[in-house]
Amino acid sequence: MTVxxxxxxxxxxxxxxxxxxxxxxxxxxxxxxxxxxxxxxxxKNVENVNAEKVKxxxxxxxxxxxxxxxxxxKRSSFSEEINLKxxxxxxxxxxxxxxxxxxxxxxxELQRMVLLLRDYEGYSYKEIGEMANLSExxxxxxxxxxxxxxxxxxxxxxxxx
Amino acid sequence: xxxxxxNYEAYFIDYLEGKLDEKLVDDFIEFLQQNPELKExxxxxxxxxIEPENVLFNKKETLHKQKLDSEAEFNKxxxxxxxxxxxxxxxxxxxxxxxxxxxKKRDVSLYAKTKLHPDEAILFNKKKKLYHYSVGKTIFLWxxxxxxxxxxxxxxxxxxxxxxxxxIPDNKIALLEDKTNKKEVNSAAKKLPSEIKKSDTKKLxxxxxxxxxxxxxxxxxxxKSVRESTQGRLNHEDLxxxxxxxxxxxxxxxxxxxLNTQLPTASxxxxxxxxTGIEQNIYEERLLANIVKEKTGIDKFQFNKITKAGLNxxxxxxxDKFKYETNEDGKVSxxxxxxRLLAFSIPSKSERNSE
Numbered sequence: 001m002t003v004x005x006x007x008x009x010x011x012x013x014x015x016x017x018x019x020x021x022x023x024x025x026x027x028x029x030x031x032x033x034x035x036x037x038x039x040x041x042x043x044k045n046v047e048n049v050n051a052e053k054v055k056x057x058x059x060x061x062x063x064x065x066x067x068x069x070x071x072x073x074k075r076s077s078f079s080e081e082i083n084l085k086x087x088x089x090x091x092x093x094x095x096x097x098x099x100x101x102x103x104x105x106x107x108x109e110l111q112r113m114v115l116l117l118r119d120y121e122g123y124s125y126k127e128i129g130e131m132a133n134l135s136e137x138x139x140x141x142x143x144x145x146x147x148x149x150x151x152x153x154x155x156x157x158x159x160x161x
Numbered sequence: 162x163x164x165x166x167x168n169y170e171a172y173f174i175d176y177l178e179g180k181l182d183e184k185l186v187d188d189f190i191e192f193l194q195q196n197p198e199l200k201e202x203x204x205x206x207x208x209x210x211i212e213p214e215n216v217l218f219n220k221k222e223t224l225h226k227q228k229l230d231s232e233a234e235f236n237k238x239x240x241x242x243x244x245x246x247x248x249x250x251x252x253x254x255x256x257x258x259x260x261x262x263x264x265k266k267r268d269v270s271l272y273a274k275t276k277l278h279p280d281e282a283i284l285f286n287k288k289k290k291l292y293h294y295s296v297g298k299t300i301f302l303w304x305x306x307x308x309x310x311x312x313x314x315x316x317x318x319x320x321x322x323x324x325x326x327x328x329i330p331d332n333k334i335a336l337l338e339d340k341t342n343k344k345e346v347n348s349a350a351k352k353l354p355s356e357i358k359k360s361d362t363k364k365l366x367x368x369x370x371x372x373x374x375x376x377x378x379x380x381x382x383x384x385k386s387v388r389e390s391t392q393g394r395l396n397h398e399d400l401x402x403x404x405x406x407x408x409x410x411x412x413x414x415x416x417x418x419x420l421n422t423q424l425p426t427a428s429x430x431x432x433x434x435x436x437t438g439i440e441q442n443i444y445e446e447r448l449l450a451n452i453v454k455e456k457t458g459i460d461k462f463q464f465n466k467i468t469k470a471g472l473n474x475x476x477x478x479x480x481d482k483f484k485y486e487t488n489e490d491g492k493v494s495x496x497x498x499x500x501r502l503l504a505f506s507i508p509s510k511s512e513r514n515s516e
Contacts, residue, residue, distance in 0.1 A: 003293055003294065003295050006293060007292050007293065010288055010291040010292055011288070014285040014288055014291060015283070015284050015285050016279070017285070018283065018284070018285035019279045019280065019283045020279075022283060023277075023279075032285070032287060035285055035287075035291075036287070036290060036291065039291045043293055096274060100274070100275070100277070104277065115277065116277060118244075119276055119277035119278070120277065120278075120279045125246070140246075143240070143244070144236070144237065144240055146275075147236075147240050147243070147272060147275045148236050148240075150274075150275035151268070151271045151272050151274075151275050154271050154274055154275065155267075155268075155271050158271075
């Protein structure tokens with residue numbers, strides 16, 4: 001990968017990676033740091049990375065950097081449980097996007113990250129599995145659980161509204 | 162327990178169902194022989210039997226369950242359908258199921274809503290930090306930065322080191338302007354263009370031929386000063402009378418002076434220049450400082466511009482970690498520094514004072 005190709009990767013993918021990371025961890029400064037870290041790692045390996053696979057390389061790096069950061073912060077393994085706090089009446093939702101945002105916030109980190117890779121970037125189960133070091137069936141299960149939760153959450157709010 | 166008239170019914174039922182213990186059979190037969198009326202009752206028991214009626218349940222279909230009736234299976238199929246991870250037969254089965262169960266359409270639409278879409282308005286604004294350049298370009302950039310620092314330093318030097326000629330000495334005495342002479346000059350200057358317009362070239366030649374002394378009118382004799390007329394001998398009262406009060410206007414008006422020169426009307430002799438063939442390089446002696454000033458426009462600089470140039474330089478060197486903000490007047494209002502280890506924001510001195 002040449003320097004020009006690297007800079008092209010900055011133009012093409014930095015916004016998308018930033019969106020993905022920001023949605024996953026919901027912290028602007030951390031998201032910026034993680035994007036920069038990912039590109040620094042890419043720059044260190046610029047000679048070994050194929051230009052055609054740079055996007056998945058960046059997303060993989062961003063994913064694992066996020067996992068490391070979350071583990072350090074939590075000092076434990078990830079929670080598999082969904083935040084089952086009932087959607088309250090006090091929330092004034094104006095549209096579906098807000099409801100969905102709230103629901104996504106409540107998803108466990110891994111489910112959220114995997115689902116975002118699927119929906120934002122359209123990666124297949126297999127590709128996500130390779131990126132996140134998960135089996136294809138594990139990815140399927142994460143996405144299945146996440147969608148069931150989101151559907152139930154939206155359904156409840158719709159009934160409340 | 163021995164069989165008697167109070168408990169014989171239980172023995173009868175066990176006997177009829179073939180469950181009577183073999184040890185009790187002898188006692189049971191002996192009891193029947195002793196009680197012939199009960200033997201007759203037993204024969205009545207034997208004839209009783211109920212045959213089941215041939216009745217059918219007609220609503221079996223309502224009780225049947227399909228695979229997709231299971232919530233888990235439905236969710237699985239709905240999500241697979243959403244993800245495009247469903248076979249053609251499963252898809253057909255799913256769609257027909259939805260058609261048969263319209264109440265399930267809401268679930269399908271809710272699943273469709275769980276598809277997340279990225280917000281395109283969110284952009285990564287620190288791309289500059291990510292760019293890398295080739296070695297040649299890096300050297301060029303750094304040399305440019307060094308050059309910029311030198312230019313700035315030179316600009317500071319020229320700004321603070323003013324030339325000696327501009328410094329007005331303390332003991333300099335202001336010269337008084339002679340108003341009478343100026344008026345004459347102005348009137349002469351005003352007259353000249355009209356005269357030139359009226360007169361043709363011939364007249365001019367004639368005028369030139371006449372002696373100048375004839376044209377100039379004799380000037381009025383200058384008045385003698387008080388000192389000259391009185392020869393310095395005046396009493397205090399007379400001196401006070403001779404004093405001319407000076408009227409000082411509230412606002413001093415500017416006196417504009419214009420100088421019109423009479424253009425020569427006579428045609429100038431043409432000068433012929435011959436090229437000797439020998440090239441001569443003309444060197445203009447100019448100071449390097451003046452060249453730099455012209456090229457960079459530093460001679461028109463302001464202090465604020467220099468400050469901004471310096472801050473921009475610091476910002477570019479620190480890879481945008483250091484930033485500053487300006488107010489509406491273009492003055493620096495706030496300094497910001499943001500790195501992984503340290504981040505702060507300081508309002509400028511003027512901004513603090515205004516607050």
